[in-house]
Amino acid sequence: MHYLYKITNLLDQKVYIGQTNSNNRWRQHKYNAKNPERTHQYIHRAMAKYKIENFIYEVIATCMTQEDANEIESILIKQYNSKNKNFGYNLTIGSDYGGHSEETREKLRKLMFNRLATKGHPSLGQKRTPEQKENISKGRREHPVIYTPEIRKRISESQSKRIYTPEEIDKRNKAVREAYNKIQEIRSKDPELKCHAPDCNIRGIQDYLIVDNIRYCEKHGQRLKRLGSLDSKYVLADGTKVAHNKTKFTNEQILSISNDLRPLEHIAKDYKVSQNVIVRIKKEVGTYKKSNKKPNTKFSSEQIQNIVLDNRSMKAIARFYGVTDKVIKRIKLLNKKLP
Ligand SMILES: [Zn+2]
Numbered sequence: 045m046h047y048l049y050k051i052t053n054l055l056d057q058k059v060y061i062g063q064t065n066s067n068n069r070w071r072q073h074k075y076n077a078k079n080p081e082r083t084h085q086y087i088h089r090a091m092a093k094y095k096i097e098n099f100i101y102e103v104i105a106t107c108m109t110q111e112d113a114n115e116i117e118s119i120l121i122k123q124y125n126s127k128n129k130n131f132g133y134n135l136t137i138g139s140d141y142g143g144h145s146e147e148t149r150e151k152l153r154k155l156m157f158n159r160l161a162t163k164g165h166p167s168l169g170q171k172r173t174p175e176q177k178e179n180i181s182k183g184r185r186e187h188p189v190i191y192t193p194e195i196r197k198r199i200s201e202s203q204s205k206r207i208y209t210p211e212e213i214d215k216r217n218k219a220v221r222e223a224y225n226k227i228q229e230i231r232s233k234d235p236e237l238k239c240h241a242p243d244c245n246i247r248g249i250q251d252y253l254i255v256d257n258i259r260y261c262e263k264h265g266q267r268l269k270r271l272g273s274l275d276s277k278y279v280l281a282d283g284t285k286v287a288h289n290k291t292k293f294t295n296e297q298i299l300s301i302s303n304d305l306r307p308l309e310h311i312a313k314d315y316k317v318s319q320n321v322i323v324r325i326k327k328e329v330g331t332y333k334k335s336n337k338k339p340n341t342k343f344s345s346e347q348i349q350n351i352v353l354d355n356r357s358m359k360a361i362a363r364f365y366g367v368t369d370k371v372i373k374r375i376k377l378l379n380k381k382l383p
Contacts (some may be wrong), residue, residue, distance in 0.1 A: 046113035048105040048120060051133075053090060054098045054179035060087040060133040061120045063113045070101040087133035097176070174257075239264055241274045251357050271316050293325070302329035343375065352379050 049069065051060040062069070077091030091099055104120070107113040126132025228249055231237060238247035239261035246261040253265025260268060268274055293301070297315070301322060304311045308319040315322070326332035343351070347365075351372060354361050358376075362369040 046107040046110060047103045048107070048113060048117055049101060049103045050120075050124075051087060051091075052100050052102070053094060054100060054176060055094055057182075058090070058130075058132050059124050059126045061117060061124060061126050063117045073101070085133070085135065086129075090133055098179075241268075251359065270312065270318060272313075273316070298325055298329065301325050302331040348375055348379050351375050 046063055046065050047069075048061065048063050051062070051073065053059070066072070073088065073091065074096055076085070076088040077096055105116055107116060121127055121132075121134050124132055126134040127136070232248045236259070237249070237252075238244075238259070239252070240258050241260055241264035244261060244264055251262055252259045253262060253269070254260075255265050255268050260274075264274055267276060293315075301311060301315070302325060308322050311322050312319045323332060343365075351361060351365070352375070356364075358369040358372045362372045365372070
């Protein structure tokens, strides 16, 4: 497998496009950056000058053959204009890359598998400062990874050229599953892998929500996002607590809510109540309009029941039915009281 990767300088968004069939390429780059006298590449001198932690390494495409990798690399270098010193660090418009022998590649594959199985994915647990995160998202906004139709076509062509036998597919799936299970086992022992709401016992492998960089279970995360508080009760000025859906509104507030045409989510957030409260108010006043979205007719009622009763994670169910987890979430929410 040939990987095309992009190194981005987070400080000025300049990029370097490269290709490799090694899993250690980023380490090699970092090594070269620490010994810039050994290399004549701009990228290493830049990494030495601006500090390695201000650069990110991302694999942006994979190819089956060397020729495809060369071609797509050239397209990417053109697309990012990275041979232009103002935009990037590439020295040539394409690769002068020499491939590894099949033996070396097999060794690298084994190394990667062991690495995945014992330490998890290279990016797992990598901590980035808020500043770096902001730089990354800024970079993505301004320089999104653009797969032009041309590149997409080339990538899918290059990936479909190799036909795997059922045994090979089995073997690959088994290896991936083993590595995945091992990672999950290691992760489940991570003391940070828990809901950080006080008195919440949820921990281990779960679907979590990250709010303000803190990990919460679905319930607490949603509540915090919706109500701005982990407490399900709303504290009144005199200190008494009432449930959020029992919050009293003044007539003025009710009028303004009923005439508010923004999405329910936004109104609910403003008043720190659930969307149901807003729906109820709008229904009472008579200004509630059902969303124009078409109901999801893809699932039979039997399937919907199965989905509602399915205890696996949303992601697992979504994968099973080949839909996004949003769809599953929606079905579960809408059909909770099905007999
Ligand atoms: Zn919780």
